[in-house]
Amino acid sequence: MKIGKVAMDPATATASKSKLINEKGLFWRLTDRTSESRGKVLIYSSAILMIVAVTAITLFLTIQGLRSFVVDHLNFWTFITGTQWYPDRAQNPSFGAFPFIFGSMAVTFLAALIATPIAIGTAIFMAELAKKWGTKVMQPIIEILVGIPSVVYGLIGLSLIVPFMRVHFGGSGFNLLAGAIVVGIMILPTVASIAADSIRAVPDSLRQASYAIGATKWQTIWRVVIPAAGSSLVTAIVLGMSRAFGEALAVQMVIGNVVTLPKSIFDPSATLTTIITLSMGHTTTGSILNDALWSLGFILLLISYVFIVIIRFLSRRRNA
Amino acid sequence: GNGSSSGSSDSSSSSKSDSSSSTEALSGKITIGGSTALQPLAAQAAKEFMDKNPNVQIEVQGGGSGTGLSEAQAGNFDIGMSDVFAESKSNIDAKALKDYQVAVVGMTAAVNPKAGVKNLSKKDLQAVFTGKVKNWKEVGGKDLKITLVNRPDGSGTRATFDQFALDNKTPAEGITQDSTNTVKKIISETPGAIGYMALSYFTANDSSVVKLSIDGVEANDDNVASGKFPVWAYEHMYTKGEPSKLVKAFLDFIMSDAVQTKDVPAQGYLSVNDMKVQRDATGKQSDK
Amino acid sequence: MNSKVTNRIALSLIILCAAVMAGILATLLGYILVKGVSSISWHFLTTSSSPFLAGGGIKDQLWNSFYVLIITMLLTVPIGVSGGIYLAEYAKPGRLTSFIRTCVEVLASLPSIVVGMFGMLVFVNYFGFKFSVFSGALALTVFNLPVIVRVTEDGFNSLSRHQKEGGLALGLTHWHTIKTILLPAAFPSILTGIILSAGRVFGESAALLFTAGLSTPDLDFGNWNPAAPNSPLNLFRSAETLSVHIWAVNTGGIMPDVQTIANGSAAVLVICVLLFNLFARALGKVINQKLSGR
Amino acid sequence: MIQMEKNIVSFSNNTVTKDLPVQINAEDVNIYYGDNHAVKHVNLPIHEKSITALIGPSGCGKSTFIRTINRMNDLIPAARCEGTISYKDVNILNPKVDVVQLRKEIGMVFQQPNPFPKSISENIQLPLRFAGVRNKKTLKEVTEDCLQQVGLWDEVKDRLDRSATSLSGGQQQRLCIARALALKPDVILLDEPTSALDPVSSAKIEELLLQLKNDYTIVIVTHNMQQAARIADYTAFFYQGELIEFGKTRTLFTNPEKKSTSDYISGRFG
Amino acid sequence: MIQMEKNIVSFSNNTVTKDLPVQINAEDVNIYYGDNHAVKHVNLPIHEKSITALIGPSGCGKSTFIRTINRMNDLIPAARCEGTISYKDVNILNPKVDVVQLRKEIGMVFQQPNPFPKSISENIQLPLRFAGVRNKKTLKEVTEDCLQQVGLWDEVKDRLDRSATSLSGGQQQRLCIARALALKPDVILLDEPTSALDPVSSAKIEELLLQLKNDYTIVIVTHNMQQAARIADYTAFFYQGELIEFGKTRTLFTNPEKKSTSDYISGRFG
Numbered sequence A: 001m002k003i004g005k006v007a008m009d010p011a012t013a014t015a016s017k018s019k020l021i022n023e024k025g026l027f028w029r030l031t032d033r034t035s036e037s038r039g040k041v042l043i044y045s046s047a048i049l050m051i052v053a054v055t056a057i058t059l060f061l062t063i064q065g066l067r068s069f070v071v072d073h074l075n076f077w078t079f080i081t082g083t084q085w086y087p088d089r090a091q092n093p094s095f096g097a098f099p100f101i102f103g104s105m106a107v108t109f110l111a112a113l114i115a116t117p118i119a120i121g122t123a124i125f126m127a128e129l130a131k132k133w134g135t136k137v138m139q140p141i142i143e144i145l146v147g148i149p150s151v152v153y154g155l156i157g158l159s160l161i162v163p164f165m166r167v168h169f170g171g172s173g174f175n176l177l178a179g180a181i182v183v184g185i186m187i188l189p190t191v192a193s194i195a196a197d198s199i200r201a202v203p204d205s206l207r208q209a210s211y212a213i214g215a216t217k218w219q220t221i222w223r224v225v226i227p228a229a230g231s232s233l234v235t236a237i238v239l240g241m242s243r244a245f246g247e248a249l250a251v252q253m254v255i256g257n258v259v260t261l262p263k264s265i266f267d268p269s270a271t272l273t274t275i276i277t278l279s280m281g282h283t284t285t286g287s288i289l290n291d292a293l294w295s296l297g298f299i300l301l302l303i304s305y306v307f308i309v310i311i312r313f314l315s316r317r318r319n320a
Numbered sequence B: 001g002n003g004s005s006s007g008s009s010d011s012s013s014s015s016k017s018d019s020s021s022s023t024e025a026l027s028g029k030i031t032i033g034g035s036t037a038l039q040p041l042a043a044q045a046a047k048e049f050m051d052k053n054p055n056v057q058i059e060v061q062g063g064g065s066g067t068g069l070s071e072a073q074a075g076n077f078d079i080g081m082s083d084v085f086a087e088s089k090s091n092i093d094a095k096a097l098k099d100y101q102v103a104v105v106g107m108t109a110a111v112n113p114k115a116g117v118k119n120l121s122k123k124d125l126q127a128v129f130t131g132k133v134k135n136w137k138e139v140g141g142k143d144l145k146i147t148l149v150n151r152p153d154g155s156g157t158r159a160t161f162d163q164f165a166l167d168n169k170t171p172a173e174g175i176t177q178d179s180t181n182t183v184k185k186i187i188s189e190t191p192g193a194i195g196y197m198a199l200s201y202f203t204a205n206d207s208s209v210v211k212l213s214i215d216g217v218e219a220n221d222d223n224v225a226s227g228k229f230p231v232w233a234y235e236h237m238y239t240k241g242e243p244s245k246l247v248k249a250f251l252d253f254i255m256s257d258a259v260q261t262k263d264v265p266a267q268g269y270l271s272v273n274d275m276k277v278q279r280d281a282t283g284k285q286s287d288k
Numbered sequence C: 001m002n003s004k005v006t007n008r009i010a011l012s013l014i015i016l017c018a019a020v021m022a023g024i025l026a027t028l029l030g031y032i033l034v035k036g037v038s039s040i041s042w043h044f045l046t047t048s049s050s051p052f053l054a055g056g057g058i059k060d061q062l063w064n065s066f067y068v069l070i071i072t073m074l075l076t077v078p079i080g081v082s083g084g085i086y087l088a089e090y091a092k093p094g095r096l097t098s099f100i101r102t103c104v105e106v107l108a109s110l111p112s113i114v115v116g117m118f119g120m121l122v123f124v125n126y127f128g129f130k131f132s133v134f135s136g137a138l139a140l141t142v143f144n145l146p147v148i149v150r151v152t153e154d155g156f157n158s159l160s161r162h163q164k165e166g167g168l169a170l171g172l173t174h175w176h177t178i179k180t181i182l183l184p185a186a187f188p189s190i191l192t193g194i195i196l197s198a199g200r201v202f203g204e205s206a207a208l209l210f211t212a213g214l215s216t217p218d219l220d221f222g223n224w225n226p227a228a229p230n231s232p233l234n235l236f237r238s239a240e241t242l243s244v245h246i247w248a249v250n251t252g253g254i255m256p257d258v259q260t261i262a263n264g265s266a267a268v269l270v271i272c273v274l275l276f277n278l279f280a281r282a283l284g285k286v287i288n289q290k291l292s293g294r
Numbered sequence D, E: 001m002i003q004m005e006k007n008i009v010s011f012s013n014n015t016v017t018k019d020l021p022v023q024i025n026a027e028d029v030n031i032y033y034g035d036n037h038a039v040k041h042v043n044l045p046i047h048e049k050s051i052t053a054l055i056g057p058s059g060c061g062k063s064t065f066i067r068t069i070n071r072m073n074d075l076i077p078a079a080r081c082e083g084t085i086s087y088k089d090v091n092i093l094n095p096k097v098d099v100v101q102l103r104k105e106i107g108m109v110f111q112q113p114n115p116f117p118k119s120i121s122e123n124i125q126l127p128l129r130f131a132g133v134r135n136k137k138t139l140k141e142v143t144e145d146c147l148q149q150v151g152l153w154d155e156v157k158d159r160l161d162r163s164a165t166s167l168s169g170g171q172q173q174r175l176c177i178a179r180a181l182a183l184k185p186d187v188i189l190l191d192e193p194t195s196a197l198d199p200v201s202s203a204k205i206e207e208l209l210l211q212l213k214n215d216y217t218i219v220i221v222t223h224n225m226q227q228a229a230r231i232a233d234y235t236a237f238f239y240q241g242e243l244i245e246f247g248k249t250r251t252l253f254t255n256p257e258k259k260s261t262s263d264y265i266s267g268r269f270g
């Protein structure tokens, strides 16, 4: 019951030699069913497509975003530092986008401030304290939270948070803090799930080492696990911030959209994204206001690049 | 150029002849877009028009007045809807567009009932909106802080209010909402809030907001029609040059009594036909 | 003992965080469902929306949401899976790979409104697709693509190296190994990832405002000719999706029952996302059982 | 059948002439992972200040057993223990036992060197800090002391604040032993401490263990029978979860009672 | 110094009386992982229809070397090879070599059994299908044939369409060997094929290899010296990337030339 093996005669030996050396032409490689090249063509073209997409987005938004400086001769510096946004004023319209840049930043940082402790705490709970519960209950909860559309968050912010603010802090209830809370809750699940992944990635050997020298659970988490997960945790927060930064509709529904600089977190405010969604439809293509809105979009793009650079930097440091 | 057709045609006979002739003649597609304020009226009219002319497809999009004008000029919309005159927008060649004023909308300020004002002089109103006055008691109301609620730059409602109620004074900053619903909600819930909105949003037995009279003139359809109440605007439909036969038929339908006497008032607009005064692009008012 | 007290307090705080998280979900879901479910009815789901009268439904918007989702998936899944395979299997460490990886990250973290603006500029105006299903799907492709790429790459990376070596050692080509061994093995996790990402696409609004439009023609569900302007299948008609509808109704709607419509739509949206989630889980479980058991 | 050359193994270090007192005593210990009965009815005494080696083929339950002695298996949710392991008149397996304190008295070193990704000195000071030691001078002294004991002091004294991960594998393992010594435990458990190391580092650690047994009780798991023969006073042979044979190392190697023990020792399987 | 009991190891299977022709010949092979010189100047002939065992302590480069013979190391981007491994008058290390064809002729079995998560019969038929065999009857015949050869036929013939992952570890490993046989290779490489298995399965595989060597050239990496002694005709001892000693198994075990070889064989390290 064995497959008999015939001894190689010299002729077959030479034949197999030529088989071992690959000298097939390009055409043959593309037509052969078993060939590698056909698969590679498919795979490489999609990789190229992604490069094209990024390049196109950057290019088009840059060109469109620079129009207000090149064609309409707005001063770039006064554009990003000016605090007066009166594009419709008949005499002497002014385009100062600083309040929006500030508003975006403020919402982003406040949201991170709100989300970070809860998200990291949940991540620790899922990855360290209750692994079974974590995967069986918390993970689905987090996935569902990620899936809830941002307009729904906005809607709820409008009906719960704004009235709450009005009752407890006076004013209209539309303010920076309301925006930050809505976005903070929105990014919670993102931050928590990435943070949980990075905590899970800490090798068990470190935990064992820590327990073996008589550490309590908290000592292990605080002194060993969190430092070891370190920069990935920061990455999780930065990623959440970049989401917060780009969120538009949910914020617009609750932040009040006032174009002046807020004096406190209980003042209404505006962000880059909200001003774009608010005004875009009212402007005509090629008008200065329209170009200025594109410039805001361009700034948004630039800042999201900054976030990416930060994330890359963190991950490079982690790998080093 | 006012391209509205005369209101003399007999509605029932004209629409009958419309539909009978359209069965062979009218077919094709119309794309309408622009002002969100006008969108519901256009959509309703389109629905009725399509019921009569099954071979016609009308697509009604929003996008805002600016979009409506830009896209009409670019030829992407057959009809561009706008709350404002094309002349008032930059980068639009108003002469190349043909204006159809399909309805009139009146607006006034809405005030939170707790402020205790029902009427303001134009001067006081301007003082309130420009921020010179910060408390209602300075203009005869209760001792309550004033909270402004604005519409975004470029909004037709805001442009109209700024022009005819504030006489082109720049309003002070306040909360800005694009949505009349939200504006109304904020005003009704925030003590001391004031904003402005179309008359259609003040429903008859709704006491959640106060409909403000200006200089003692009540904001109602009659006063707008007669020109006594100044804050009103046309709703425009623009075509690029002369409209095609199909588009013209639709515009005629909108101007017909079927729409003007039914849908237009139903949505809180005034029919252009009822107006006793008219206005040009610069805002100059004259008797009709 | 000091460290023990600290331990107990700290752990309680952590549990509190998790409880807050669960509480937030419960509040959100409870609020949406309690407020919205009462306005969901067969009538609500099967009538078209009305421009300004009460009693409108969400039939067309619901269909649009699914249609845009399907088109987006048709575009993203093949490209995204290929891209993920590229990164997991072919990419050699180097400048190009790191550049492609950066591109994926850039796409993933672009604000959706920026994607929407780009879509308006390029798909709507430059290519002349107008506000349409297709423009919307292309815009959503831009930001769903990196998600699928990542899901695929993770799926491949989590496979044990042994499977791949087993294939290659048998004289299978790399591509054939991927096709016949690795892809089937990674399939469950990729599928789960895709369905979860579908939830996000389904709920996206900002990018669609500027690309798929704020209105929808009166769809004729008897007409399935994709070229007809009011056919549900027409790719080049404007298509307001459910989440855009919520925003639009809430922003400018003048029908008297704005709140009811917004709450009902939100509830439908959330229920759909919940169903996606449950479906993904159930499917993953079934496939896993099939692969391991039998 | 041809006879292999005789293996010459030194037993010179196994100097126990009479049994020292039993410090830890396992009685009828059963350990399960879910349904998997991984350790079956094990009775094993561990004598004070001597080296006990656990040998056996892969998967026979050595690690499972040794990890139970300081309750490290608590970390595995599916693991479950029955029986008694008495230490200082307490049953270690009692759920009420303060595991934190237990692990301070019974230290452990693992197969893969696992220093914390911190500086060398912090690695040794961390257990002390956990235990509440704040005094800088004490910390410094203990650091030097422990590094001296494992013979690492001269090699690293100039770079105590360099990252511990920059050390070689053997140095890392000795650092881990030093870390375990910092709390002055009674017992040190080692699970295949040399199997990831090169021969020279291995030999150094064997030497170190022989020295440490003057002060500490040592339990070591090893897959290298010769290592057990070289350093252990007592050897326990595990097979398929059962303790097949236990006794003085010399006796077990030269005169095993059971057939499977002699089969294993002579390399017929494993 | 006390002498350990003599280890009795059977060399009965090492029946090579005269050297068979060399089928694969490694000359001055160097392999690097980045800067790490993992295999250093190795010269090693592999004889036809015999079993060559590679032994040596962990990390000495055994796996690295054996994986180079069928170019599996191509998968590791950082790996780099120099030198010549001639097989059928071709230098395997030549970049132009069609690795797919090479791997059909030189099969490989790994430490962890790695059946595909498909049915048992599909596992064996997959490589055949890929090689272009479509005929159902042939496929069936070859499946039976291969399973017979590894002695798995009787155990699984009733459940050929059950998932291969439902088999036990030892069965899975034999299935992997059967799978490698399906393509009728010249050479089979095995990297610690029994180290994850229980003694009984291990013994079965040893037996199987002794049978297969009548038809195939076999290269096996093992950490179990007794296993090498039991089954290999030739043994190569690697240490720190160098080939320290190579020769007939009996010679190498009974009369090693180098001190480190005898140290390793007698368990003084590793």
Ligand SMILES: Nc1ncnc2c1ncn2[C@@H]1O[C@H](COP(=O)(O)OP(=O)(O)OP(=O)(O)O)[C@@H](O)[C@H]1O
Pocket: D033, D036, D038, D056, D057, D058, D059, D060, D061, D062, D063, D064, D065, D076, D078, D223
């Ligand atoms: N975490 C775990 N969960 C479930 N089963 C486990 C776990 N760890 C070990 N086992 C099982 O318990 C048994 C004994 O394993 P153990 O690790 O104690 O063996 P060992 O003797 O240390 O082997 P090795 O020499 O390979 O380290 C094995 O059957 C193993 O599969």
Ligand SMILES: Nc1ncnc2c1ncn2[C@@H]1O[C@H](COP(=O)(O)OP(=O)(O)OP(=O)(O)O)[C@@H](O)[C@H]1O
Pocket: E033, E036, E038, E056, E057, E058, E059, E060, E061, E062, E063, E064, E065, E076, E078, E223
């Ligand atoms: N993928 C890799 N990348 C970098 N270095 C590697 C890689 N694989 C192995 N090495 C290094 O090459 C050397 C030889 O490793 P190899 O796996 O060949 O040893 P081995 O003899 O098979 O050991 P073992 O008995 O543990 O399997 C080691 O120093 C190892 O660290």
Ligand SMILES: [Mg+2]
Pocket: D062, D063, D064, D191
């Ligand atoms: Mg073990």
Ligand SMILES: [Mg+2]
Pocket: E062, E063, E064, E191
């Ligand atoms: Mg190896």
Ligand SMILES: O=P([O-])([O-])[O-]
Pocket: A282, B035, B036, B037, B038, B064, B065, B083, B151, B154, B155, B156, B157, B158
């Ligand atoms: O109708 P508007 O949105 O332009 O106010």
